[in-house]
Each structure stands twice: as C-alpha cells, then as structure tokens.
Amino acid sequence: MLTQQNRNLLFRLGQLALLGLMALLGLVDLQAGMAGAGGVVLLQVLAAMATAVVWLPRHQQGSTRLPKVALLVAGFSLVVTVLVVLTGPTDGSFGIAEALGLLGMLYVVCRRAEAQLAVAAVVTTVVAVGLLPVRGGLTPEYVIAGLMLALVSTAAIGGGVYLRTIESTRQRAMDAVRAEQRAEFARDLHDFIAHHVTGIVVQAQGARFIAEQDPQRVLLALEQIEQAGAETMASMRRMVGVLRDPDAHPDAPLAPLAGVHELGPLLEQFSSSGGTLARLHVDGDIGGLPVEVSTSAYRVVMEALTNIRQHARGARVADVWIRRTPEWLLVRVANDGAAPRPTAPRERPGYGLVGLTERVRAVGGRITAGPGIDGGWVVDAALPVVQEVTQ
Template structure:
C-alpha cells in the first residue's frame, strides 16, 4: 500500500478516535451535571440510569462493519429498555430533576451509528425504538408541557441524526457502486484485450509454422529455430491467458464486443504528440533501453498508465507547462513515470473526484503483477510511477 494512502488512513482513524474521545468527555460532563442537579428518582434507579448511559457508549464506540445485523438488534434492545425505564420513572412521579442528559447524547450516538452502519432490515426497528426512547425521555422529569416540548425537540434532533447517518450511508454506497462499475468495465476491457493477445500470439505462431514448412527442405537447422520461437510464443500466450482470465469476474462480458488495435510503448510518441497538439502542456518522451520484445500485456498496460496520467494532467494539473514521460527498461522491469510541473490537486477536488481512473489502472497493473503509486512530487507537481514485471518470476 502506498505511503500516501497509509498516511490518509491513519489521519482518518486519528480524527475518528479524537471525535469519540470528545463525545465520551461530553457524556462524562453531562453525567456529572445529571448527578449534581439531582436525578428524577432515588435509590437503585439512579444506578440503572447511569448504567444505561454507559451502555449507549459501549454500543457506538466500537467500529462496526457495514451491514451489521448485531448492531441494530442491540440498539433495539437498548431503546426498549430505555422506554421501559421511562415508563417506570414517569409512574413513580419524578421530582423535576435532570432526566438524563448523558443518556440522551448516548442514544443520539447509537441512532447515528445504526443509521450509518446497521443492516437495512433490522435498522428500521432499532431506529424506531431509539427515536421513541429519545422523544419520551424528558417525561421522566414530569408530564408538564415544558418536558413535552423538550421531548419534541429531542425527536427533531433524532430525525436530523438519522438523516445525517443515511446521507453518509448513501455516499458510501454510491462510491462503492461507482468503483464496482469501474472494475466491471475494466474487466470487460480485459476480455477484449485477451482476444487481442491470443490473436496476436497465435497469428505469429501460424506464420512461423508456415515458414518452417517452406524452409524444412532447404535448411533443416532453421526449422529448429522456428520451433523454438513457436514454443516461446505458445508459452507466452498461455501465460497471458492465465493472468487475464484470472482477473475476469463478470460472466456477462461479451466476447464479440468491438475490438480496438493494440497500443503499446511503441505508440507513446504519437500519443504524446496528439496530447500536445490538442492544447495540453508540452509532452516529452524519455526512453532508456530498448522496447523490443516487451510482453504485449506489459506494453499495453504501460500505454494505458501514460494515457490515464496525461488525462489527469489535462483535468487537474493547474498551470502545468510540461509533462515528462520516462520509460526505462531494466533486466526484470519496465518502469514508467509521468510527471508534470503544475500545482497538485487541491484537497476538496480530491474528495469530490475519488479517482476512479486510478482504480481501473490498479486493476490492470495488478493483473500483470506490477505496482503503481501516485502522489505529489518532491519538486511540486504530480507524479505517477508504475513498475511492470517483464518476467512473472520476479513477482513471485
């Protein structure tokens, strides 16, 4: 995982924990306020109210997985328990003291977590129970109209919390669907590329086999060379097919979809020239090493990395004047770097556009056993680095 992503994840977890600590501190202060101003009852009921407030924190404090069934069930039991306690305390004619502000905040936290993470079927019951508990909670201090109004206000607050939880839930669901759609499109493209890969290799095998027939009588030694080339091409075809089929997960992908010609590292020159002529920054290509004999799937993946990086430069790199593309070949790897001298994307833009193109590139690069990272450059701008193995043995 790239260091930038680890840093972002760590920051989010830190903010989450700080928010939880702040909420716990608020509940502790409100709990002391409740005790200082006198609870609405005496005896063992005070302990029950304190335990109920603590139970709410135990429910919303842990990190729950999306679609949890246990979470709304626990919330349902907690809401019903709070309602029963309210009925008992109301019948016991409260003294007008604090009805439990700490428990109120805790129930709001439970309501948010259930709306955000709970299983959709069970969440309805849990939300209704906790909402009713919040609305009736002030009646512990008496049945006068002031407490009724406070109950209505808490009901409105519960509605707002539910709306916030559902809103964040929908945002995450939309993002997940978008990423799944990108991956599905990428896999459909893999299916088309698989057809091209096999056609490319098999055509070469057929041509070499036909040539071997004609030279067999004149120069038998050349037949051995042709057979070696046929064997190598066949092995490469099988390796490409295994890697690509391993990625395909969509059974509805159409094998007869329109095909496009294979584009690889040898076509990067025209791509950069087209990018510059269409009004983009000056694109410069730097080649280090020969591109002869690069596996077809590696070559096309490198081309797609450069193409996506140039597209992002056009969209997001404000003030970029130059886009440099380095392609370096080592004995085991094909290294690709795309950098620009513009301003890095601003944080709000990054949140609004979560980078679905990068998700597709990760799928493609992973399919050939490679790695890809993207982030701000040391001297400014934005840098995309990809390492693609020329031999699958180096990734094992």
C-alpha cells in the first residue's frame, strides 16, 4: 500500500514527465513555426508555458484562485486562436505543446478547483482545446484533430472528477470517523470528570465531619481533593480543546483513556475517599484484550463505582470481579448497600447507565443492573473477546 510520501513522489515524477514532454513538443512547434508565422508560434509557446504555471503547483482542494487563473490562460489561448483566424492559418503546428498543457490544466481544475468557479474555467478550456486545430485551417485533418482533442478533453474531465469524487468520499468518511471518535472521547472524559467530581464532593463532606476529631485526616482528604481536582481540570481542558478545534490538536488522543489494567488505581482512589472499601478480584489472564473490550470494561466499573457513591446508602464494600473466558470478558460490580431509591418524577434521570448500555452493545456485549439476591446492587456485563465475522 502506497504511503502519502510515495504518492507525492509519484505525483511529482508525473509532473516532471509531462513537463519534459511539453518541452519536446514545444521544440517541435518552434521548428515547424519557423517556416511559417514565427510570431504566432511564439504566442503558442507562451500559452503552453502559462498552462504549466497553472497545473504545476500543488493546489489545495476547493481552491478559488485555480479556476480564475485557468480561465485567464484559456482565454489567452482563445485570443491567440482568433488572431490566427483573422490573419490566416499557420503553415506549421497549431500548438501541440499548448494542447497538452491545456489538457493538464483541465484535469487539475476538475480535480482541485472550487466547484462553482470551475464550471466557467472548464467550459472555456474545452472550447480553447477544441478550437486549437482551427489555427491550421478547416481541412478534414484539422477537423478530425479537433474532435480527437475534444474527446481527450472529456477523458481529462472524467479522470479529474472521478478522483475528486473518490477523495471527497474518503474525506467524508474520515470526518465521520473523527466526529465519532471525538464524541466518544467527550463521553469518556465526561464520565471521568463526573467520577472525580463525585469523589471530591464525598471527600469534602467527610472532611467536614472529621475536622474536629482528626485534623490529620482532613489534610489527607484535602490532598486527595487537590489531586482529583487537578485531574478533572486537565480532562476538561482536553475535552474542550478537542471539541472546539480538533484540527489544531492532531496528536490529541481520540480514543478512550483507560482499560482493565488501570482498574487497580481506580479502586484504590475510590477506597481512599472513605466510606466504601473497593476490592478487585481477577480470574484469568486479562492481557491481550481488544482495546474496545478493555476500555468498555473499565467504563462499566467506573460508572458502577460512581453510582455507588451517589446512590448506595450505607455501602461498606464494593466488589469488582473480572473474569476472562475464551470467548467473553465478564465484569461484575456489587455492593452491600441499600438499593437505589426510585427517581422522583421531577428529577432529571441520569444518562450514565443509558450511555453505558449503548457502549456495551456497540461492542456486541450485554449488561444488566438490578438488586442483588443478598441485597445491594449488582451490575453485570459480558463483553465478547472474540468478534464474530459475518459472511
């Protein structure tokens, strides 16, 4: 598969080959013109050189300058043709190098120019190319040459439009993927921020109650609050930067931020905030998991722990089980607190579980949440390790 650097090299080599061919044809035009109208052939060579100025630079897609310059060059070629018709046909070449240059210019305009401005430039260039043989007269040979040039012009237009369509389709697909990744990135960061902010609130509330009894624990809580706040601000800056101007941050991470290997620090931070002890149980090898499976499992645990902080009244222990089977990664988060109270009619329901369900389903998994047999609340998720291949 060709890299972008190789494509650029091939493009430049093709341009140099075309420029060399135009130079050889220009010498032929000069030699043939010396026997006839020398002034006209000089104008033809000048027009050919002008076309190279148009198609030789690498233009940005949707360029507005390109069709304007092409329109001027094609107009100059038509003026030369009119002058030849008024002064009489040439005895030499009608401008083969100029014809080749105009065809290259036509292709570049169709490939790169802004669509609305390109129409006038394309029409003028096609007319200029088709009328070039008129400079030699209206004999059957020159008429056939004009028809052949018109046919080649159609091929140049088709090639330019075809490649333009392919690139446009590819760009739209890339934009859609980037938009999806940015949205995924924003959702992940939202969950991280919500997790940290909830921890800050819990630690601040705990510090207020133990301020008089144990001042040293207050200092520890303040340090944890400071760390969580710094992580939250960093996450917010990254999210805002990606969503406001993604092009200005080409190296910004557009993928979820953590996987199952980061569950240990997550549970330690949860436990250190006080109130509920989090314990991690791992069964099986969790290495080599697909990225989407690993990050989805992390999000399941993180969302479940956040809900424990917010809703599990009196929870003392939160157990997290990660089990690897040949085909599935099983995740369970259970606590021994009271079941969450029903959402009041006037309260806005949270979207954490809804978004989590969509995330798990997106990777082909299943998730359930509900009261446990022995009380508390249990979240179960099954994520496929081996993706099915559809025929």
